[in-house]
Amino acid sequence: MIYPNRLQPGQTVGVIAPASPPDLNHLQRAIPFLNELGLHVKIAPHVSCTYGYLAGTDEQRLNDLHMMFADRDVDAIICAGGGYGTGRIADSIDYKLIKNHPKIFWGYSDITYLHTAIRQKTGLVTFHGPMLSSDIGKDDFDDFSKSMFHQLFQPVTLNYTQDISPLHVISEGESEGRVVGGNLSLLVNSIGSDYELNTKNKLLFIEDIGEEPYRIDSFLSQLQLSGKLEDAAGIIIGDFKDSQPKKRNESLSLEQVLHHYLAHLEKPVVSGFKIGHCLPHFAIPLGTKARLSSFSKTLVIQPGVS
Structure with a gap:
């Protein structure tokens, strides 16, 4: 794995929008937070562009991504928001440049596709964390979520315990592995492509938003049939926001769906982590080693910067 260099006060963060158009008002309201961290901000040329449901054409979004990685004055890249569109550019990315x-x-949600593609093509550790337009620029962005950015300034071992949120054991066990994953629907979308998620001996992290239990059922079925659940060393279940049934009164619950696919696995499976489309938002590095234990109900993740 390649661990990116830690940030120093006075360095520059580049902002890109590789998926859907960000809310520009929220984006501008988020910039002072980065300034308070001692960072300068450089916004990519096409962040304010729109092309239907995309933040500019594929070429514009790809150019912004390449520009920020190539720019020697930019020390970190944070995504303005998610939505949809990163899978469209994955095949055109210059992974050698990265x-x-x-x-x-840094980013999450639709950025999951880029996390997987970049890590598996280059070995770079990336970060699953709150974004500028989607989170930081809103009134309810909380101090705990803000504190998660401190891990970018020095190597920090992250310890998730029940002091942060109640954790629930679905399958008992304790195991180690590198953390991979992200948004469940995006992980499923990668199957059959050159960017198909590798879960072999990994701790698989999943989260999602707005998906009813039957949809989550279909996603987990695909992961099961493709061997991803069996390959994983353990499973970290993050936040599933707005997952209640909407289309019909008769439905399995989210908990029933999770137990159907995961309770029989002879490995640790723990739910309740506040990682995903939620507040507080516990930001984590992807690609670093971690230990998940159902016995102590803890997740310990090694630092993501050098």
């Missing part, structure tokens, strides 16, 4: 210019890359 490998030769490794730096902090």
Whole structure:
């Protein structure tokens, strides 16, 4: 794995929008937070562009991504928001450029596709954390979530315990592995492509938003049939926001769906982590080693910067 260099006060963060158009008002309201961290901000040329449901054409969004990785004055890249669109550019990314210019890359939701593609093509550790337009620029962005950015300034071992949120054991066990994953629907979308998620001996993290139990059922079925659940060393279940049934009164609950696919696995499976489309938002590095234990109900993740 390649660990990006830690940030120093006075360095510069580049902002890109590789998926859907961000809310520009929320984006501008988020910039002072980065300034308070002692960072300068450089916004990519096409962040304010729109092309239907995309933040500019594929070429514009790809150019912004390449520009920020190539720019020697930019020390980290944070995504303005998610939505949809990163899978469209994955096949055109210059992964050699990224490998030769490794730096902090931060985002979540649709950015999951880029996390997987970049890690598996280059070995770069990236970060699953709150974004500018989607989270930081809103009134309810909380101090705990803000504190998660401190891990970018020094190597910090992250310890998730029940002091943060109640955790629930679905399958007992304790195991180690590198953390991979992200948004469940995006992970499923990668199957059959060159960017198909590798879960072999990994701790698989999943989260999602707005998906009813039957949809989550279909996603987990695909992961099961493709061997991803069996391959994983353990499973970290993050937040599933707005997952209640909407289309019909008769439905399995989210808990029933999770237990159907995961309770029989002879490995640790723990739910309740506040990682995903939620507040507080516990930001984590992807690609670093971690230990998940159902016995102590803890997740310990090694630092993501050098």
